[in-house]
Amino acid sequence: MLRGALRPVIAQTGRHCTISKPYSHTIKGKEQAGAIAASLRRFSQAGGPVTMIFRQYVVVVKVVVKVVIVVIVVVEVMVVMVVEVMVVMVVEVMVEVMVVVMVVMEVVVVVMEVVVVVMEVVVVVEVVKLFDRDSCTYTYLLADPNTKEAVLVDPVIELAERDAKLVKEMGLSLKYVMNTHVHADHITGSGLLKKLVPGCRSLISQVSGATADVHVHHGEVVTFGKQQLEVRRTPGHTYGCVTYVCHNEKFALTGDALLIRGCGRTDFQEGSSETCISPVHSQILSLPDTFALYPAHDYVGQTVTSVAEEKTLNPRLTKSKEEFITIMSNLGLAYPRKIDVSLPANKVCGLYNLPEDLAAKLADK
Numbered sequence: 001m002l003r004g005a006l007r008p009v010i011a012q013t014g015r016h017c018t019i020s021k022p023y024s025h026t027i028k029g030k031e032q033a034g035a036i037a038a039s040l041r042r043f044s045q046a047g048g049p050v051t052m053i054f055r056q057y058v059v060v061v062k063v064v065v066k067v068v069i070v071v072i073v074v075v076e077v078m079v080v081m082v083v084e085v086m087v088v089m090v091v092e093v094m095v096e097v098m099v100v101v102m103v104v105m106e107v108v109v110v111v112m113e114v115v116v117v118v119m120e121v122v123v124v125v126e127v128v129k130l131f132d133r134d135s136c137t138y139t140y141l142l143a144d145p146n147t148k149e150a151v152l153v154d155p156v157i158e159l160a161e162r163d164a165k166l167v168k169e170m171g172l173s174l175k176y177v178m179n180t181h182v183h184a185d186h187i188t189g190s191g192l193l194k195k196l197v198p199g200c201r202s203l204i205s206q207v208s209g210a211t212a213d214v215h216v217h218h219g220e221v222v223t224f225g226k227q228q229l230e231v232r233r234t235p236g237h238t239y240g241c242v243t244y245v246c247h248n249e250k251f252a253l254t255g256d257a258l259l260i261r262g263c264g265r266t267d268f269q270e271g272s273s274e275t276c277i278s279p280v281h282s283q284i285l286s287l288p289d290t291f292a293l294y295p296a297h298d299y300v301g302q303t304v305t306s307v308a309e310e311k312t313l314n315p316r317l318t319k320s321k322e323e324f325i326t327i328m329s330n331l332g333l334a335y336p337r338k339i340d341v342s343l344p345a346n347k348v349c350g351l352y353n354l355p356e357d358l359a360a361k362l363a364d365k
């Protein structure tokens, strides 16, 4: 095509023209041929060799092509480098984000584990207060919510079925039915509860002289689940009285050794006003002021007091030993209504020497 386009031009100029093959194939198109023809005319008029025109044109084209190729390669290299750098940066950022996320998750897991441990350590003992209207006795059901093990303190025989039903409803495993002392005003429900809730065992202090599956001494610890009750001797109301102290939950079950704004009478069951006040102070009122105190009875509807209250407001236990003895000897209390029935029965865990109606009730179980 190029040769055909140039032929008329060459003929016009009347000059000899040679188009070398190695260059001619690089020149394509009529427009290019037209441009070259115009250059030939100008060159032929100037008398230059036509062959040189093609050589210069091709050299320019080759240089341009090489420059373009170099530019393209440089651009490619730069693009590749930029992309690689960006990819590396993105990957690094993603890795850092994942590391941060993993660290945060690990921290959350550790915090949750700590929370669980703390909850287990400080878990609140469930304290259910039960009441017997006839004898004004408080029965306490203490349970470890985690293990479901429980103890029942100072149960009353007439209400043993209520207590057993409650234990079953709450899904508890009753470990001990225990007493703070041998009661004179009611028969303990320990014996009947052992029949109603198979597996539980009766517990009382050794010095009480009463029969039981487990006898405890001053300083011993009664456990249920992860909870503990320290046994502290507090004689005076009876010789065998003990107080159960739950240090973890900061409360004490005082039995009759300390009542709200009062104390149990000291004129029966080897009771002694002379020995009463000292152990109450050393074993109960020596606890921190914030300790809650739960008595075995209350006759006016009060349910709880504290060490701080009783240290300042108890009308008997705040007095001197001599004043206390005088107060206790002048109470003028009537003979305990149920003492003749309760004491013999309670000496044997409330299982024997029962009145006929209760004996029949027990025989049915």
Ligand SMILES: [Fe+2]
Residues within 6 Å of the ligand: 181, 182, 183, 184, 185, 237, 256, 264
């Ligand atoms: Fe009592």
